[in-house]
Amino acid sequence: MPFEVESSALDSGVTVLALSGSMTMGNQLQKLEWAVQELTKKNQNRIVLDMSKISYVDSSALGVLIGCHGSVRGSGGQLRLAGVTARVSAVFKMTGTDQVLSMDPTRDDAVSALSAGA
């Protein structure tokens, strides 16, 4: 499945990037990095990645997520993941990625966490 990124700016100032498809090497993962870079350039650096439609990630995707986390944090913002499926969560645990990324059960939870921190 092609990897897609859809951006929605909320009134609270939080931006939600809804991800879908397979997050694997060679499947245009750079779309996510570009989207995050564009947002941080504009100082829109409170970002939720809605992962609820991502059912498959490989280690390249984990690297991209960690890179996005680092660039958002470097800009003084915060990135949170929402709706991570059980299998993707298991892959995060295998690799220690769960210790780096902030995660919430739902998109609304993640948006609330970032809105409260504004």
Place this chain on the structure above:
Amino acid sequence: MKSLPAFSSTLDSVVESVDGAEESVRRFAEEAGFEESDRYFIGLAVREILINAIKHGNRFDQSKKVGLHLSANSDDLTIEVTDQGEGFQIESVPDPRLPENLERRSGRGIAIALSVMDEFSVDRNSPGGTHVRMVKRLPAL
């Protein structure tokens, strides 16, 4: 489980080779008797080792190939991946779960394979390259 004939395939050193190979592994694992959840993670582990062979082993050199060999018996599934690169020592691969490595962007593929598989070994191939052997045991009935 019925006896399965072994499966062998030779892949070009391009990322596009991996999807089809992963699908072959999942089908083989299904024939071997693994449930869908196990097949998902077995497929992911093999994907990681194939990418490793193509990227870090053969360095995308089109003149070099990656070998994939699958075999199964009533107890387990064995997956072997060979490349024609310089080889590597598993001890030299940093553990991504250590605090100092948590934010590294790479190096998680081996950790996935180690977590998924019951056995994992890396040997120097002869005359060169790397031979990775992974075993996944069938759950006891």
